[in-house]
Amino acid sequence: MICTLYFLALLSSTTAFGRMGMWSKPRNETGGGNEDRCTCDAFLPSSTFPIKDLEVVEQMAGVISQKLEVEMGKIEEYETKITSYAEKIVKLTAEIVKMEKNPDDYNDADIEDVKVELIQVEALIKELQLSIKSSTAVFQSLQVQATQMVETLNKLEKTYDKSLVLATRREYIKVQTQLEECERRHQELFFPNIGSCAHTGVSRVGKPIVSHLNAHLSTSHNFGGWGKDSKPIPERESMYWFSSYTSPYIGDIYFYSNYKNLLLRTHFQHHSLHNSYKGNGNNYILHENTLYYQLSSPFGLGKLNFTTMSYQSRVIPGASSRFSYSNSPSQIFDFSSDETGLWVTYATEESSGRMIIAKIDELSFGIVEEWMTSIYKPGVSNAFMVCGVLYVIRTVDTHTEEIFYTFDTNTKEESYISIPFERFQDKYSNLHYNPTDQKLYMYNDGYYVTYHLWFNHTASVTVETPLLLNTSVE
Structure with missing residues (x-):
């Protein structure tokens, strides 16, 4: 019998990682004699594994990491400067108040001294503003480099064995986590208004930060939700959740437990709602x-506490199941949480499909007050x-959404x-x-997007949100 052996080999060398696969395929063939022959046909790939590309990504990760350490040091300096400037401004303010109350107690030289100090503080503030802009530019530059890393890694994973780029992928996750932390410190330092409603509303929405494909790594899981706890319990402040x-x-x-483990798909807890607590819709x-979340039977509101595993449900008389959002079915009850508490929106037959805002009492799970919109x-x-204001969104085109309407419950x-x-x-x-x-x-x-x-x-400070592209983590 004559057989033909086919094999595909990747050369294992400094320019190619290797693994060998081989198989045999028997076929009848007339030979020149009675002896058995085995003909081997070798098929080598047109290209070898681009180790140089991987090395470039690894080097880029190291450079980004070093730059982020420098930026973190700068942020610490900013904290010290801001404290110092604040103290000077407080002292100057007190001095000016005294002058206004007792102008006769001060001469022209005293007033001139205060003017000089004001000019000095102004110069320091301008210097700090330039530093902030410089850091912002660095963040944007680093994010561009991080994006290039992702594109290269995605390309390599699609073409070659994913296990070969796993180590570099993990290095990217480390860099991304550092960048997230640096951005968080920057946000906390220069925009310390989180939790405050001392503003007149949203002025701008940043660019989409695309963290990752969902934990199932499946584009068919296009219904779901993710995020952080809007009122985290102790020791779970950094926790993320996901369902799809x-x-x-x-x-x-x-x-x-944290953002990194979300990207690595390493959960510490999992709850199944399939039997006792199942619901539908996705605005949970x-x-x-x-x-x-939204219950399917009976149609209403569901509340499941994962600390005590206690469950409550609530039916809202008049709420209709006919009125969903335009881009997704079964989005009847839309839950929200803000600085003032818990909310849910829905529509009724009586309202002719117009949105109703309802404030939820957390303890009784009842409705405190309702407002009808147009x-x-x-x-x-x-x-x-x-902050008690409803922001409504509509689709403009295939790539754009628009906040176009607000209703202030206050x-x-x-x-x-x-x-x-x-x-x-x-x-x-x-x-x-x-x-x-x-x-x-x-x-x-x-996809996870923020x-x-x-x-x-905060609109006067031109800090643009960096763009992150999809990263598949194995």
Whole structure:
């Protein structure tokens, strides 16, 4: 018998990682004699593994890491300078108040001295502003480099064995975590208003930060949600949660101790809601380690506390199941959490589909107060609450969403605005605001996406949110 042996080999050398696969395929063939022959045909790949590309990515990771350490040092210097400047401003303010009350006690020389000090403080503030802009530019530059790393790694993983680039992928995760921490420190230092409502509303939405494909690594899981607890319990301040499914249904929820473990898909806790607590729709949130979500039967609100595993449900008389958001089915009850507490929006037959805002009492799980808006719910794509104000979103085109309407429950006033922002993929099933970091969390066709929100008192500082691309982590 004559057989032909085919084998495919990648040369294992300094320019190619290798593994060998071989198989035999028998076939009848007329030979020149009676002896058995084995003909070996070798097929070598057209290209070898690009180790140089991987080395470039590794070097880039090292450079970015070093630069981030420098920036973290600068932020510490900024903290010291801001404290010093604040003390000087307080002293100068007190001195000027004294002068205004007792002008006769001061001569021209005293006034001139205060003017000089004011000029010095102004110069220091301008110097600090330039430093902030410099750091912002560095963040943007580093993010561009990080994006290039992702693109290279994704390309290598699609073409070659993923295990070969795993170590470099982990190095990227380390860099991304450092960048996140540096950005967080920068945010806390220069925008220390988190938790405060001392502003007149949202002024801008940052660029989409795309962290990762969902933990199932499946684009078919395009319904779901993710984010952070809007009122975290002690020792879970850094926790992230995630849930997804192939339809608008909530069956499982996963918890991750921090952002890095979210990216690595290493959860520390998992709860199944398939049997006793199952729900549908995707506008659910986590608040004080409690899941607030939509029930399918009976149609209403569900509340599941993961600390005590206690469960509550609530039916809202008049709430209709006919009025969903335009971009996703079964989005009837939309839960929100902001600086003032818990909310849910929905529509009724009596309201003719117009959105109703309801404030939730956390203890009784009842409705405290309701407000009716003039917005027809099926005509919008989503909504969220900030400081007691409803922000409603509509789709502009295939890549753009727009915050176009607000309703202030404090004043009962509504207004039309225009704040466009970029959408990563075509559709999204969950969008909510988190008051602990002033970000929007979006589950966008299977991807984790976040947006920084900027308010009227931060709009003067031109800090642009960096863009992160998808990273698949094995």
